[in-house]
Structure formats: structure tokens, C-alpha cells
Amino acid sequence: MIAGIKDIESEISDVLNEFGIKDNVEIRYSNIENTDIQCNNLVRYSNNPDINDIKDKLGKSLLVHPFIESVEIAQNGFINLNFSNEYLKIFAKNHNSRIISSKKEAILFDYGGPNIGKDLHVGHIRTLNIGRSLYNIFKIAGHDVVSDIHLGDWGMPIGLILAYIEKESIDINSLTYLDLEIIYPKASELSAGNKDFYKEAQEISKKLNSKNEEFLSKWKIIYNLAIPNIKNLLQNLNYEFDLWRGESDVVEEVKRVVADAKEKNLVVEDDGALISTEKVDPPILITKSDGSYLYLTTDLGTVVHREKSQIYDKYIYVVDSRQKNHFEQVFKTVKHFNLSSSSFVHVGFGTVNGPDKKPFKTRDGNVYKLSKLHEDIKEKLKKYNENEEVLNILTNTVLTFSDLLPNRNQNYEFDLEKFTDINGKTGVYIQYAQVRARKLLESNTEIINADVDNEYNPDERKLLVLLSKFDYFYNQSLDNYQPHHLAEYLYSLCQTFNSFYANNKIFSDDVPDNLKLKRIEIVDNFYTLTGLIFNCLGIELVDSM
RNA sequence: GCGUCCGUAGCUCAACUGGAUAGAGCACCUGACUUCGGAUCAGGGGGUUGGGGGUUCGAGUCCCUCCGGACGUGCCA
Helix, strand or coil, X not given: CCCCHHHHHHHHHHXXXXXXXXXXXXXXXXXXXXXXXXXXXXXXXXXXXXXXXXXXXXXXHHHCCCCEEEEEECCCCCEEEEECHHHHHHHCCCCHHHHCCCCCCEEEEECCCCECCCCCEHHHHHHHHHHHHHHHHHHHCCCEEEEECCEECCCHHHHHHHHHHHHCCCCHHHCCHHHHHHHHHHHHHHHHHCHHHHHHHXXXXXXXXXXXXXXXXXXXXXXXXXXXXXXXXXXXXXXXXXXXXXXXXXXXXXXXXXXXXXXXXXXXXXXXXXXXXXXCCCCCEEECCCCCECHHHHHHHHXXXXXXXXXXXXXXXXXXXXHHHHHHHHHHHHHHCCCCCCEEEEECCCCEECCCCCECECCCCCECEHHHHHHHHHHXXXXXXXXXXXXXHHHHHHHHHHHHCCCCCCCEEXXXXXXXXXXXXXXXXXXXXXXXXXXXXXXXXXXXXXXXXCCCCHHHHHHHHHHHCHHHHHHHHHHHCCCHHHHHHHHHHHHHHHHHHHHCCCCCCCCCHHHHHHHHHHHHHHHXXXXXXXXXXXXXXXXXX
């Protein structure tokens, strides 16, 4: 909230105190028309015998505050306040200083999580978009943020791939990336109905854990084949990571976590497997009955590995909600095994569905690759713009904005036609508004010198009021790990701007200089804040379109 | 069975975590200075927030109960 609002809160609090009322007074932005901010505390005292005196006193004392131009206390007790234009003008800008966190933390973001051998697909866009957005939002708040893609480059999937290569006598040296993406599904399918093959894969996986040189070198070949491809695609889609660590980096830590837990009697044997001594239902499985490790074990090792180089205050895992139980187990076990004293957060999200309400697949029922989705969006947008660079940013905008708009808690329906439409609540619309503002600022070539007053017409004032509310939406996104608040806000900003724009000419001969300047300042505020929000969401700006 | 998330306009989604008359987009209908920046703008219809009960000055939001859906539930990741 705007600094200074606190003063108003305590003024109200003081008045209430005089009448013997102790209450935690809170001022909030209003969504009532023609009201900027409001206070609801008085409502529950509408039966107080002194209510009229309280209202009187409040009405007078609030009006002398320099921020406040008008005070209206409704019959039912809502206190409605409006900013003076002089201050509104200030509140509509300088947002950065308002959102810097007073307590700076080191935060690690774990998201992305692509697997070697499996292409990135539609199911990955939410972790990528939400992860990147939260990373940016926390960074802007002043935190020390680090992103780690957390590659799935170890364990059974790799065992399966290598077992398949063995079985089919494939020459690993002439393998291409395209072969790799065919091999994994086949191997996975084979393992489902073929126990011997599954066992073989398991053996290879175990050999890798004990650093068997032959398989380690084969693993390396596959790793080197897959990683450049993943990097290339993600770079195209404008996703960057500070760390490219994976499960293969934490093998030693996993072993040590298990050995330590054994030594400290934090695990017991059960059906040949090790489970945590923590009494929870279902029990937490630490190793399989053959002694090999699990997803959970690897995640424990990862925590230890991370803390070897830096201890973070907070770890944020952006992984789909189906894994909620898994992360609860991980976080509990981290504390139980005393592996870290930091805080751990799982940011879950629902699935991306197709028109059939089921996880989005291609028309023929196959996995919808992320690269294909990118191409398909691009194809739809081609008819509006042919510049390759603009087209690429617009494509990424659609891929990001559409995905961040719905609340992450729920599943949502990915509608290619709708999301690439030039009309509606789309990535294209927000880019267009931004470009318009930019063009206006660029047209402002001659420096106008004029005295600008603080009078605003309804369009101008509406935009300024909305601009002033940024910190509310920003904090909603930050506190709840939900970028959609900012995405929704961005859309309404653009809509309000477009309305302002249509009805308020600037570079027209009949517009006097002081009005030109006043409006240009508003446009400048809009453009600056929009840029900041684009940044929060991980969307690049196009120069023109 | 147990657990988690969810059910809001014809469709897709919001709603300041308990605040005032539940908002947007799409679709549908009606308009806009000869387009300039129009990939835009203004307006209209459309709702018993799955049903019922409760708490409260005040409920889409909290509690109970039923109905309906998605997901998870010890050796995949």
C-alpha cells in the first residue's frame, strides 16, 4: 500500500479509540465506482450509540489529510475516500519503491523439470510460465533468486533407454536426438508388459549409481544428445535458468542421506524396503525393497546438494498439484532427517486440458509437444504479422499470457483459436496496447513546455486510479504465488488505456500544450508500469506490430 | 474407503482470502468522428454462484450435509 495510508489508518484508529473502540483498522483499495480507497471497520459498529458522533468526527479529521480530497461515510458505515488529484498523480508512478521487500531472502526456484528422452510437451508450460513469473516477481521485490531446472536425467527412465539400446543392439555412437525421442516411449511401453526387460533396466540403473564406467559413458552420450536440444527449445521460448542441475548431480548425496538415516535409526525396514520412522499415513518410503532409490530419495539428496554451495532461506517447487502428497512427504522428511532448516513451499497447479476436458493431446491422441504447440500458435498469428522476430515474441506472449491468466489451482482449457484471436483477453491485445503507448511516446519529439494542472477528466482519472493500485495486485501474486492477479490486472490496465486512448486525442491541433503534456505523462506512467508487469510475467515487449 | 482440489452467465475464466448492486472475454444484438494510433472504442440482453441448512450487521468466499467432477492414495518420475 502507499506509504502514508498508514497515517490515515491510525487517524481512524485514534478516533475510534476516543469512543472506546479498539479495532485493527484497515484501508483497502475500493472497487466501488468513484471511490479510490475505503475503510470497512465502522460497519460493525452501526448500532453503537455514538455512531453519529464518530462519523462526524471522522469526516472532519480525515478531510484535513493532504492525500484525501473527499470523505463520504455511507449510511451503513462504509468510509469512502478519494485521493486528491495532486497525490493521485504521484501514486500512479514510482511503483518500484513501493514493492521492495524489507526482508531480503535467498530463494531457490525449482521448476521446468524436463526429462531426458521425453520431449517437453504441453504439460510443461505451467511449471515453466509460473516458475519464471514467480522468479521475476520475487526478483523485483529485491530477493536473491536462483532458478534450477532440475533435470530428470537419472534413474529408471535412463535405465529403460539404455536397456532398450542394449536389447535392440542399437549403435549408440550413431544415435541422433530423433532416435532418442522414439526410444523412450518404446522402452517404457515394453517395460510395462515385460518383466525381464524391466529388471534389466533396473540393473542398469543400479550400475549407474555405482558408477559403472561402461554405462556411465553411454549415459553421457545420451545426456549430450538431449541437453542441447532442450536448451535450444527453451531459449527459443525465452526461458532461462541459472542452474542446469539434475538428478545425476546428486547421486552421492542420495547415498549419504540414506546411510545417515540408517545410522541415526530414522528409517526401519518394512517388506525389505526402508520407510521413515515418522508415523504418517501413508508411510514414507525411502528405498525400494531391492535397495534402489526413489523420486523422493533423489529430492532429499537434491536439498543436501544445494545446501553444499548455498543455504537458501526458502525453496519453491513449481510442480503440478498431483504431486502434493509427494512434496508433503519430502518436506516432512527433510525436517525429520534434519537436512535443512529452511522453509519449503510447493506451488502446485492443475492440468492443461483440451476441448474434451482431459489433458491436452494432439488430435490423434498423442503427446502434444511444446515445440509443436509453439509452431501451431505461430501459424495462427502469421496472417497478422510476418516479421519473424515480432512473430516469435507474439507467439511466446500467447503461450505465456493465456497460461498465466487462469488461477493456477485449477485445470483450464487450452483453446488455440481463442488464445490466438486478435480480439478478446489475449496476449495480442496487451501487446497492441503497449505498442500504441510506445508510439505515442515516440511521437512526442518536440519538448513541450507548459504548466500542467491537476484537473483530470473521467477517462484520465480512471486510468490514474487503476495505475495507483499496482502494489495490491503485485502483492496478491507474491504472497499467494499466483501470477494470474497481475495478468488480470495487466489486461484491465490495457483495456482502460485503450478506452482513454480512443477518447482523448493528444497530437491534434485543437489540443493545447498543457493538455498534451498532461496526457503524455499519463501515457508514460502506463507504459512504464506495463513494462514492469510484462517483466513480472516473463513476456517480452514487441517494438511494433 | 480415506485425502486433496473444484463446481460462478450458453462457453472460457475473475472476484482484494468475510464487504456495498457477483465482474471480464468469447458468442449474440445495436452503435462510433471517412481509419488518424482502428489488431480499437461506446452500449445492450444474459446469474437463486450445484441443492439444502447454519454462523454473521454482511457469505461465491467460513461450518455442516447431500449431489456431481478431477486428481492422489508404499516400492514410476
